[in-house]
Amino acid sequence: MRVDSMKDGMVIDHIACGKAMDIYSMLSLDKLDCAIALLQSVPSKKMGKKDIIKIDRILDINFDALGFISPNITIDIVRGGEVVEKKHIELPEKLTDILVCKNPRCITSVEQDIHHVFRLTNKEKGIYRCIYCDTKA
Amino acid sequence: MRSLIDILDLSVQEIEELISVSEDIIANPEKYREKCRYKKLATLFFEPSTRTRLSFEAAMMELGGNVLGFSDANSSSSSKGESVSDTVTVVSGYADIIAMRHPKEGAPLVASMKSSVPIINAGDGGHNHPTQTLADLLTIKREKGTLENLTIGFCGDLKFGRTVHSLIAAMSRYKGIKFVLISPEELKLPSYVKETYIKNKGIEYEQTTSLDDAMDKLDVLYMTRVQKERFFNEEDYLRLKDSYILTPEKLVPAKEDLIILHPLPRVNEISTAVDNDKRAAYFRQARNAKYIRMALILKLLEVD
Numbered sequence: 001m002r003v004d005s006m007k008d009g010m011v012i013d014h015i016a017c018g019k020a021m022d023i024y025s026m027l028s029l030d031k032l033d034c035a036i037a038l039l040q041s042v043p044s045k046k047m048g049k050k051d052i053i054k055i056d057r058i059l060d061i062n063f064d065a066l067g068f069i070s071p072n073i074t075i076d077i078v079r080g081g082e083v084v085e086k087k088h089i090e091l092p093e094k095l096t097d098i099l100v101c102k103n104p105r106c107i108t109s110v111e112q113d114i115h116h117v118f119r120l121t122n123k124e125k126g127i128y129r130c131i132y133c134d135t136k137a
Numbered sequence: 138m139r140s141l142i143d144i145l146d147l148s149v150q151e152i153e154e155l156i157s158v159s160e161d162i163i164a165n166p167e168k169y170r171e172k173c174r175y176k177k178l179a180t181l182f183f184e185p186s187t188r189t190r191l192s193f194e195a196a197m198m199e200l201g202g203n204v205l206g207f208s209d210a211n212s213s214s215s216s217k218g219e220s221v222s223d224t225v226t227v228v229s230g231y232a233d234i235i236a237m238r239h240p241k242e243g244a245p246l247v248a249s250m251k252s253s254v255p256i257i258n259a260g261d262g263g264h265n266h267p268t269q270t271l272a273d274l275l276t277i278k279r280e281k282g283t284l285e286n287l288t289i290g291f292c293g294d295l296k297f298g299r300t301v302h303s304l305i306a307a308m309s310r311y312k313g314i315k316f317v318l319i320s321p322e323e324l325k326l327p328s329y330v331k332e333t334y335i336k337n338k339g340i341e342y343e344q345t346t347s348l349d350d351a352m353d354k355l356d357v358l359y360m361t362r363v364q365k366e367r368f369f370n371e372e373d374y375l376r377l378k379d380s381y382i383l384t385p386e387k388l389v390p391a392k393e394d395l396i397i398l399h400p401l402p403r404v405n406e407i408s409t410a411v412d413n414d415k416r417a418a419y420f421r422q423a424r425n426a427k428y429i430r431m432a433l434i435l436k437l438l439e440v441d
Contacts, residue, residue, distance in 0.1 A: 105242050107221065107243040107261075111221055111222065114247060130243070131246065132247065133262075134242075134264065
């Protein structure tokens, strides 16, 4: 399969297989009016299979959220047809307003205008807990 | 400006200092009678409590300070729908320090983010209760002479028992500690507490449903009440509430220098026949709570 190379844009690569649609929804890519290619189950030497998203525009992206959905993602920034920057995304230490605490006893269930914050408590297992009540995400 | 939201906000060194100041207050109360003159403590209790609120108020009064506040949510503007953030923003203009109890977990943390004065978490739902832990630590230190090399049994509701979680977190920082976790299956210690403070630190522990099997090993027995207010389902509460009842007969195999602690109030989990046993330290523990809260108020108000 071939997708045309881009002049200015970004490639979100090394997405865990099956997670591209989650990222597509989370970044609201359906609202953009530029070309977007979403590739699923692409053969990969490192990962076996992976997903890739190509966006024909450079966006200001919440990298923390990407790292949470699929750790080890890379982002290539392309300008003038060349990759000018490569970002490696890891699990962020903190997630702000990406997840909502499910604990009905948590203050976030009733307090208005409060940031929903989760901190990484176990890097190996990728476990996040609510900073207010310690409930697992 | 500092707040106390979680017991681990305090270092081991700071806890030692608080214990030391508490012991000095007990020995020389007159030295402290004017320390907080013209200072005000606001007790914002969005959930009913008797001993914690009274203990905070007595602590501030014995330091020569004043107290204002409310003792249940219905008498506060939260019953009109006011947020914790707004309540605290307003009250921090009236008081020098705030002690807050709230049924929602994390409410004191939210308060500390908005307040211009120190916040003390006086219990947030089933989550944390750091000043109770300070009282527990002071009691263990005074009764046993050390916070190290102890086998501590926790009995009853280890799932929703916030005092248990906080005390485990605090004790996990001392040398030679062993935990015995005694509870029915449904009220076992949450796995994250066990992983974070016991397993990951390589602390020795046992988990059992039998208080009898554990009794002879313990230096400290921490009894807890199965709390009705933590259950969504009354049937579950009724089924579990009488799981463990401590009686003089059950204490027969216990060590002579065991100490029995309970954060109070008790319902029936410790028979009143145990009260006269010299090992029953729970009323002394309640008295200690006032002294360590005095020490904490002094520390957070930065009063020498």
